Each structure stands twice: as C-alpha cells, then as structure tokens.
Amino acid sequence: MAGGMSGLAPDGLPPLREVIAKHGLRAKKALGQNFLMDLNLTGRIARVAGPLEGVSVVEVGPGPGGLTRALLAEGAARVIAIERDERCLAALAEISAHHPGQLEVIYGDALEVDLTPYLDGPARIVANLPYNVGTELFVRWMTPEVWPPWWESLTLMFQREVAERIIAQPGTGAYGRLSVLAQWRAQARLAFEVSPAAFTPPPKVTSAVVHVVPTAPLAAVAPRVLERVVAAAFSQRRKMLRQSLKTGFADAAELLEAAGIDPTRRAETLTIGEFLTLARAAGG
Numbered sequence: 001m002a003g004g005m006s007g008l009a010p011d012g013l014p015p016l017r018e019v020i021a022k023h024g025l026r027a028k029k030a031l032g033q034n035f036l037m038d039l040n041l042t043g044r045i046a047r048v049a050g051p052l053e054g055v056s057v058v059e060v061g062p063g064p065g066g067l068t069r070a071l072l073a074e075g076a077a078r079v080i081a082i083e084r085d086e087r088c089l090a091a092l093a094e095i096s097a098h099h100p101g102q103l104e105v106i107y108g109d110a111l112e113v114d115l116t117p118y119l120d121g122p123a124r125i126v127a128n129l130p131y132n133v134g135t136e137l138f139v140r141w142m143t144p145e146v147w148p149p150w151w152e153s154l155t156l157m158f159q160r161e162v163a164e165r166i167i168a169q170p171g172t173g174a175y176g177r178l179s180v181l182a183q184w185r186a187q188a189r190l191a192f193e194v195s196p197a198a199f200t201p202p203p204k205v206t207s208a209v210v211h212v213v214p215t216a217p218l219a220a221v222a223p224r225v226l227e228r229v230v231a232a233a234f235s236q237r238r239k240m241l242r243q244s245l246k247t248g249f250a251d252a253a254e255l256l257e258a259a260g261i262d263p264t265r266r267a268e269t270l271t272i273g274e275f276l277t278l279a280r281a282a283g284g
Contacts, residue, residue, distance in 0.1 A: 034199040039069065058081075063083070165178040184272055185215060261274055
C-alpha cells in the first residue's frame with residue numbers, strides 16, 4: 001500500500017491527504033463537510049472522550065476517517081460510524097479492514113438512523129459534527145424522555161460560537177436555548193479550540209470541542225415542554241418575556257404569573273431553575 005506513497009501514518013494506514021486524493025474526496029459544502037487532516041489533533045479529541053479501552057463509540061460524519069482512526073488507535077472496542085456521503089465509504093472500508101470487527105459503518109443520515117439495533121450497552125458519542133446538522137443532533141441528544149440517556153458522554157466539535165452557547169451562563173450574550181437544554185441535566189465544558197487551518201477546506205470560523213456528561217436533573221420536567229419554552233423565550237431575545245413567549249404560548253402572561261416570574265424580564269436573565277419552573281407551569 002505504501003508503494004509510490006510517502007509512507008504510512010503511525011497507525012499503519014496511509015496519511016489522510018493520500019486517502020483523500022486516492023478517493024477523490026473533496027469536501028462538500030452542501031453536506032457541511034470540513035475534513036480534519038491532523039492525526040495529532042484527532043488523537044487529542046479522542047483522548048478528551050477517553051480512556052476508551054473496551055468502550056463503544058458512536059461517530060457522526062466520519063468523512064475520510066481521521067477521527068475514526070484516532071478512536072481506534074486510542075483503544076475503542078467498537079466504533080459505529082454514521083456517514084451519509086457515499087464517496088467516503090471506500091476509505092472507511094479500508095479502516096475497517098485494518099481493524100477487523102471493530103468498525104461498523106452505517107450508510108445513512110444521522111437524523112434518521114435508529115441506533116438501537118447496533119448498541120448492546122452504553123456508548124460515547126464522539127464527532128466532528130457536520131455544521132448543518134450539529135445543533136439539531138445536539139438538541140435531540142439532550143432531550144430524550146429517559147434520563148440518564150443511552151450515551152455516557154458527548155465529545156463534539158462545533159463552531160466556537162455554538163460551543164460557547166452550550167456552556168454560557170445566565171446574563172451573558174451567548175446564553176440561550178442550548179445553554180438551558182445542556183445544563184439542566186448535564187455538565188458541559190469547553191475542552192479546547194481548533195484553528196480553521198486544521199481543516200480541509202478551512203472554515204471561516206474557529207471551532208471548539210465540547211465535552212458533556214449526564215448528571216441528575218436539576219428538576220423533573222418534560223423535555224419537550226422545556227424545549228418549547230426556551231425556544232419561544234429566546235425567539236426574540238431583545239423583547240420582554242410577556243411578548244417573546246407569545247410565539248409559543250397564547251397564555252404567556254398567565255404562565256409567567258403562575259411561575260412567579262416578572263413578565264418584563266428578558267429571557268437571558270432567567271436562571272435554568274426559573275426556566276424549569278416556567279416549563280412546569282406550562283404543563284411540563
């Protein structure tokens with residue numbers, strides 16, 4: 001395999017640039033793709049999720065497999081990779097052949113794939129998420145009815161501004177829907193930032209890796225109701241709650257009164273506990 005090439009990477013597979021050239025894998029903007037090229041960096045991401053010995057990992061959008069290779073090199077027992085770009089399947093098949101029985105590739109859309117048949121216990125989710133589906137997937141992972149969820153942790157690459165929203169505190173400009181949904185029943189931290197130069201093609205923004213671990217909920221409320229409350233509250237950030245909440249609730253004034261919250265406040269001033277009180281008042 002190394003004939004005419006620049007040699008193999010430390011994991012015994014060709015360098016990623018050669019893999020991309022061999023399979024003609026130009027990143028597609030329509031799929032939100034930005035391929036991670038630096039195997040040192042992918043190893044660092046894998047270690048944030050680690051230790052991985054004996055662990056099953058779910059990866060979304062592996063592309064040519066840079067992070068996939070790092071997860072296996074760090075000792076993951078199994079990697080279940082969901083990829084919707086048919087062009088990447090051959091490159092992933094080469095990784096699978098190099099790690100027999102350890103890599104299962106699901107060809108499909110992560111928003112539609114049911115992972116239940118593939119999981120035989122808890123797993124960790126580790127992904128350089130495609131930009132166009134990252135937020136929606138994160139919201140889904142944070143709002144299942146059953147908690148603790150099937151995943152043990154999330155180690156996810158986002159645009160930095162999305163990462164900052166996940167960890168933001170009340171009263172800050174980044175605080176919003178993602179902050180409340182993430183921190184209601186999990187601990188989230190920003191692990192490190194990633195320069196655009198680490199990707200092919202380089203995105204116009206800095207990225208960041210976020211690590212999320214489930215915890216006991218601050219209070220028991222229905223996830224769908226809380227999601228609806230925060231979506232409405234932050235839909236018009238600059239407006240008072242009595243106005244912004246009307247986008248989701250016709251009885252906004254009564255809800256705020258039932259929750260004991262001043263209707264002239266703005267969403268970004270509410271604590272997560274106050275949002276939970278509001279969700280309970282809304283029937284959650």
